[in-house]
Amino acid sequence: MKIADSHLRLLLRLIAGRGSIEPLLKRGLTYAQVWNLIGEALDGKLIIKVDQGYVLTALGTKRMRSDPETGKSRSDGGWILPEEESRIEKKASEDVYLPHLRKSSFKI
Amino acid sequence: MKSSNGKKLPTDSVVRLYEIFHSKNWHSNDEFPSSGGKLFERFCRLLERLEVDEQDLILTLTEDFLKYWELHYPILMEKALARVPIAYLQKFRKIYLLPIVASKDLEIGSGKSGHHLLYSTEHIVFARNDRYATIRNKVAQIANIEALGESLSGRADCLIMFLDDFIGTGKTTIDCLFDYWTKYRVSTDEVVVVALVAQRQGLVCLDRHYFKAYAGMVRKRGISDSQRLPDIEKALSIMDRIEKRAFSSRKYYRGFGQCEALVSMIRTPNDTFPVYWMTRGRHGQPWPAPFGRYM
Numbered sequence: 001m002k003i004a005d006s007h008l009r010l011l012l013r014l015i016a017g018r019g020s021i022e023p024l025l026k027r028g029l030t031y032a033q034v035w036n037l038i039g040e041a042l043d044g045k046l047i048i049k050v051d052q053g054y055v056l057t058a059l060g061t062k063r064m065r066s067d068p069e070t071g072k073s074r075s076d077g078g079w080i081l082p083e084e085e086s087r088i089e090k091k092a093s094e095d096v097y098l099p100h101l102r103k104s105s106f107k108i
Numbered sequence: 109m110k111s112s113n114g115k116k117l118p119t120d121s122v123v124r125l126y127e128i129f130h131s132k133n134w135h136s137n138d139e140f141p142s143s144g145g146k147l148f149e150r151f152c153r154l155l156e157r158l159e160v161d162e163q164d165l166i167l168t169l170t171e172d173f174l175k176y177w178e179l180h181y182p183i184l185m186e187k188a189l190a191r192v193p194i195a196y197l198q199k200f201r202k203i204y205l206l207p208i209v210a211s212k213d214l215e216i217g218s219g220k221s222g223h224h225l226l227y228s229t230e231h232i233v234f235a236r237n238d239r240y241a242t243i244r245n246k247v248a249q250i251a252n253i254e255a256l257g258e259s260l261s262g263r264a265d266c267l268i269m270f271l272d273d274f275i276g277t278g279k280t281t282i283d284c285l286f287d288y289w290t291k292y293r294v295s296t297d298e299v300v301v302v303a304l305v306a307q308r309q310g311l312v313c314l315d316r317h318y319f320k321a322y323a324g325m326v327r328k329r330g331i332s333d334s335q336r337l338p339d340i341e342k343a344l345s346i347m348d349r350i351e352k353r354a355f356s357s358r359k360y361y362r363g364f365g366q367c368e369a370l371v372s373m374i375r376t377p378n379d380t381f382p383v384y385w386m387t388r389g390r391h392g393q394p395w396p397a398p399f400g401r402y403m
Contacts, residue, residue, distance in 0.1 A: 014119040021114035021122050021152075031122075031149040035136040038126045049127070053120040 008046075011037045012064040015047055016056050117156050121163050125151055128170050153396035154383065158350065165346045166383065168337060169330055173370045173384070174305065175399070178224075181273065181374075182232045184304035185225065188324035189233055189240075192300065197243050200267040200298070204260070205229055205249045208272035208301070210283040224374065225271040225304075226251065256292035264296045275306035275323065276379030277365035278313030285319055305371055307379065308333075329368035330381060347381065354389045355382055372399040 010024060011034075024034055041047045046060030056064060067074045091097050114122075129136070129148060136148035151170070155163045176184065197203065207223045226249040234240045234247045250256065256268070268288065275281055281301060288299070299319060306323035314321040328334075337343045344362075351361045360382040363369050367379035376385040376399040389395035 011119065015123065019119055021117045021119045024119075025114045031152045032136050032146060034122060034152075035126060035148050038123050042123075042126070047123065054123045 008037055012060055015054050124167055150396050150398040162350050175372045178374055182228050184324035185229050185233050188302050188322050191322040201265045203247045203267045205269050208270050208281050208284045210280045266297055268297050268299045270301045273304045273373045274377045275303045275310035276367045276377055278310035330370040331368055356390050376401050
């Protein structure tokens with residue numbers, strides 16, 4: 001899955017679930033990048049304004065739920081997304097990887 | 109700058125802000141040098157600091173916010189001058205353009221926005237618009253009011269036209285006009301004030317002192333006169349809560365003189381609600397003002 005596509009899906013999920021913007025920022029996105037994502041969602045008619053705020057259109061729901069590789073609807077409905085902020089470059093088998101303690105969501 | 113924390117910021121509010129920017133033709137990367145960072149980012153950082161009802165108020169007020177950049181100035185001046193009857197302008201032998209500068213600013217040599225306007229008003233608006241063909245040769249700019257008491261003290265039948273980009277409460281304008289009236293006025297002078305944008309209460313204040321004033325754009329108070337807000341009292345109490353929490357200087361609560369302006373020109377007037385322009389909060393902590401006035 002392309003990262004940008006994954007960000008857009010996350011944006012759609014946050015709008016559908018009335019969530020805060022924090023998960024996108026945690027991925028390292030700036031507000032300028034969030035601006036571009038919102039533009040893409042509005043221009044592509046994936047979200048629409050209603051009285052209570054913004055909701056997904058049928059097209060937006062389909063986009064959120066579909067598998068980016070096959071285009072078919074995913075069994076999880078698009079609610080499970082890769083944790084892009086935790087993605088790292090591939091390491092050689094002898095390398096030792098120490099995750100950043102402060103950024104880690106695991107409690108020690 | 110502090111790293112972003114969007115925990116309290118609903119995605120919905122960010123999308124709403126995006127749409128407000130679009131409707132106003134503001135861009136994500138518009139710069140406002142005194143604030144640091146880009147405009148959209150600074151607005152989001154401002155919203156991050158607020159509770160949900162406070163965010164809703166600031167977004168609603170931002171829908172009414174007026175932002176003019178330098179390139180808008182000649183257009184606004186054109187609009188303001190168009191309101192001054194041409195027959196009135198034709199009756200004078202000479203029209204002198206002066207910036208509005210309060211006497212306290214004259215003493216400390218502080219530059220005011222009125223100075224910007226002299227050149228463009230004379231050389232762009234008066235010189236290029238056919239409406240002023242019969243009077244343009246009578247127009248001259250005076251950067252320093254003292255000239256009225258020196259080289260021009262023998263004048264007769266002149267219009268003294270004071271220019272400013274913004275009139276808020278009208279207090280600075282009145283200070284400047286009183287200074288002129290007491291020190292430099294000759295009996296055949298007439299005075300007119302022309303501003304690009306003015307708060308209605310500022311124009312009322314000038315009218316109460318019998319000064320003629322014209323503006324390209326007249327603005328009402330942001331909350332008290334709002335047509336958008338369903339509950340004015342509640343909105344005022346929310347704004348009071350934000351300002352008390354964020355700033356120690358009571359003088360600027362609801363804007364200087366409680367002006368409730370929602371305006372930013374080349375510089376943001378301090379008559380505007382301080383959340384938009386004050387870059388230092390309580391205890392000297394930085395405040396993410398989108399249209400900052402000070403470093």
